[in-house]
Amino acid sequence: MGIATKPEHSTPILDRIKSPEALRQMSDADLVRLADELRRDTIAKVAATGGHLGSTLGVVELTVAIHAVFDTPRDKLIWDVGHQAYAHKILTGRREAMATLRQDGGLSGFTKRAESEYDPFGAAHSSTSISAGLGFATARSFGFGDGDAIAVIGDGAMSAGMAYEAMNNAGTMGKRLFVILNDNEMSISPSVGAFSKHLSALCTQAPAIGMDVMMRKAASMLPEPFKTGAARARQAVGALAGTSSLFEHMGFSYIGPVDGHDLPQLLAILRTVRNVADGPVLIHAITRKGAGYAPAENSADKYHGVGSFDAETGALSKSKPSAPAYTKVFAKALCDEADRDPGVVAITAAMASGTGLDVFSQAHPERMFDVGIAEQHAVTFAAGLAAAGMKPFCAIYSTFLQRAYDQIVHDVAIQGLPVRFAIDRAGLVGADGPTHAGAFDVAYLSNLPGFTVMAAADEAELVHMVATATAHDSGPIAFRYPRGEGTGVALPERGTPIPIGKGRVIREGRDIAFLSFGTRLGECEKAADILAARGLSATVADARFAKPLDIELIERLASSHDALITVEEGAGGGFGARVLEHLAAAGRLDGSFAIRTLTLPDHFEAHASPSVMYERSGLAAPHLADAAIASLEGNQIEIGHPKSRLFAIT
Numbered sequence: 001m002g003i004a005t006k007p008e009h010s011t012p013i014l015d016r017i018k019s020p021e022a023l024r025q026m027s028d029a030d031l032v033r034l035a036d037e038l039r040r041d042t043i044a045k046v047a048a049t050g051g052h053l054g055s056t057l058g059v060v061e062l063t064v065a066i067h068a069v070f071d072t073p074r075d076k077l078i079w080d081v082g083h084q085a086y087a088h089k090i091l092t093g094r095r096e097a098m099a100t101l102r103q104d105g106g107l108s109g110f111t112k113r114a115e116s117e118y119d120p121f122g123a124a125h126s127s128t129s130i131s132a133g134l135g136f137a138t139a140r141s142f143g144f145g146d147g148d149a150i151a152v153i154g155d156g157a158m159s160a161g162m163a164y165e166a167m168n169n170a171g172t173m174g175k176r177l178f179v180i181l182n183d184n185e186m187s188i189s190p191s192v193g194a195f196s197k198h199l200s201a202l203c204t205q206a207p208a209i210g211m212d213v214m215m216r217k218a219a220s221m222l223p224e225p226f227k228t229g230a231a232r233a234r235q236a237v238g239a240l241a242g243t244s245s246l247f248e249h250m251g252f253s254y255i256g257p258v259d260g261h262d263l264p265q266l267l268a269i270l271r272t273v274r275n276v277a278d279g280p281v282l283i284h285a286i287t288r289k290g291a292g293y294a295p296a297e298n299s300a301d302k303y304h305g306v307g308s309f310d311a312e313t314g315a316l317s318k319s320k321p322s323a324p325a326y327t328k329v330f331a332k333a334l335c336d337e338a339d340r341d342p343g344v345v346a347i348t349a350a351m352a353s354g355t356g357l358d359v360f361s362q363a364h365p366e367r368m369f370d371v372g373i374a375e376q377h378a379v380t381f382a383a384g385l386a387a388a389g390m391k392p393f394c395a396i397y398s399t400f401l402q403r404a405y406d407q408i409v410h411d412v413a414i415q416g417l418p419v420r421f422a423i424d425r426a427g428l429v430g431a432d433g434p435t436h437a438g439a440f441d442v443a444y445l446s447n448l449p450g451f452t453v454m455a456a457a458d459e460a461e462l463v464h465m466v467a468t469a470t471a472h473d474s475g476p477i478a479f480r481y482p483r484g485e486g487t488g489v490a491l492p493e494r495g496t497p498i499p500i501g502k503g504r505v506i507r508e509g510r511d512i513a514f515l516s517f518g519t520r521l522g523e524c525e526k527a528a529d530i531l532a533a534r535g536l537s538a539t540v541a542d543a544r545f546a547k548p549l550d551i552e553l554i555e556r557l558a559s560s561h562d563a564l565i566t567v568e569e570g571a572g573g574g575f576g577a578r579v580l581e582h583l584a585a586a587g588r589l590d591g592s593f594a595i596r597t598l599t600l601p602d603h604f605e606a607h608a609s610p611s612v613m614y615e616r617s618g619l620a621a622p623h624l625a626d627a628a629i630a631s632l633e634g635n636q637i638e639i640g641h642p643k644s645r646l647f648a649i650t
């Protein structure tokens, strides 16, 4: 494979491809040319939209080989995470639509069942592909479908427990199942952990194939160097069973390491295993993240996720932020706390740069732990650290923390352990869409006995919440904050712990009270302005806590206003529900008092910019004002209405 530094636009072979069926009629030489065109086309497309480029570039040859050898969509091709599936999208009828990738109304950045019959299983969270593939393989034996199942999983995704749970099951079930391990030694950062070392060790061995009967049969059909490699492997494995791969011990036939960019060799191997496999097979392909595009290959993160860029030079188009990102503010505040308190440690599940803990690790390298994509382990590991008396901060995106719910309940909450949860990407995140929306954490944390749950209204509040969490030693505590830039508010020199369960009033009014939990506070203030222009006076308060609630504040707002509107960047069952429960229990809902709880609507909002998504979710200022007026009129409000339904009251 030649390194293409200048993406040229002539793609005569790709232009003829209407579906993967065409690949099965092509010569290997033409498939090699196609891969080159596909790589250049992918670069050109993603240059315009941004997206997860590096991962796709690493699997261009694998994508071509799989579609050329297997009978997709009858055979089920399942991409783990789905962030590396852009070349797959281009080959499966979505080439033109790539211009809309991750844009409002456009293609998803991941695989999605609703988008194409070539996406048999949707993804975005990692390490689900082997389980899903085994599901398809098992359904096949009941007569549901008749194709093969092929899971393509990265070395980073292999660090998650689910991958082992699936292999453990697949290895004993013995169903015909293909797993292609795409090993580029990269997660978002370089891959970590003992398993990553095992993969490296496998790469230093001669190419080998598994030792079972099926693979003996296959050996004669394999290309060099696999034929001789297989013979050598047989001797080596026979002499020293301990040197064979973990996969073989788990019941898989292991083929590898294979050069994942050598398309003729990939084609030969896939054709062979497709002909002879009668159980689970793992093909270990060695690839380079960002392969074939020098700017990506030479960058530290291999262009894992990029905004738009100049395809010729790779120069990223960067807009100048007007305020520091919440993530950065969190990282700096945590560094400051750690400077003062030797018990503070930080944990990330493979998201060091995303959570800002890369910054923390520069200041306190021995106190930052990247556990790999292993959110469940991260939480219980933190619980162990807390049980020993340390102050662990688990920095995990809201959406990925969902993975660790039982650990949160069983290992942290029931034991009342002071694990600090720094929940990044709270609320709607934009281009990554519903799979990555931080919608549920408030609901699933604030119903846990003994938990303290906070949301920062701005980045100064975030600094104080980091200090609050550091000081809070009597049980689990969480604070949430969104993706992206803060409000630009002045930051305190040092965080000051907030009294637990105390909100604050931002602006006093008479008629309507907005009680905000999180960064919609600014929208509440704008809504108050809208109402003021209509002759209504509104109080705006920042609840800060969903648990424990500031009961004094809530009761005061309820008793001194005609309507109380709660607002949050989360699904129903969260902050507003808790306020309602409290007021109901206190008998405050029995009279004529109006209350509305504004949450994310009860559907998964499709990807767009966060502001458009909030607009559609009915959480922008005009909708808040609208809801307030409607509540005074005794009307039902329509959440998720795209346009403001403001009406003048006289």
Ligand SMILES: Cc1ncc(C[n+]2csc(CCOP(=O)(O)OP(=O)(O)O)c2C)c(N)n1
Pocket (backbone or CB within 6 Å): 054, 055, 056, 058, 081, 083, 084, 124, 125, 126, 153, 154, 155, 156, 157, 158, 184, 186, 187, 188, 289, 304, 349, 350, 351, 373, 375, 400, 403
């Ligand atoms: C459960 C979960 N945690 C974290 C992530 C964030 N994430 C997306 S891709 C990725 C790295 C995946 O590495 P790998 O599987 O090796 O694929 P590569 O990007 O190297 O192609 C991570 C950590 C995720 N999608 N799902």
Ligand SMILES: CC(=O)[C@@H](O)[C@H](O)COP(=O)(O)O
Pocket (backbone or CB within 6 Å): 052, 081, 083, 124, 188, 305, 354, 425, 429, 432, 483
């Ligand atoms: C594919 C994936 O899960 C991550 O790469 C994610 O897209 C990162 O999101 P942020 O850009 O918000 O860090």
Ligand SMILES: [Mg+2]
Pocket (backbone or CB within 6 Å): 154, 155, 156, 157, 182, 183, 184, 185, 186, 187
């Ligand atoms: Mg990888």
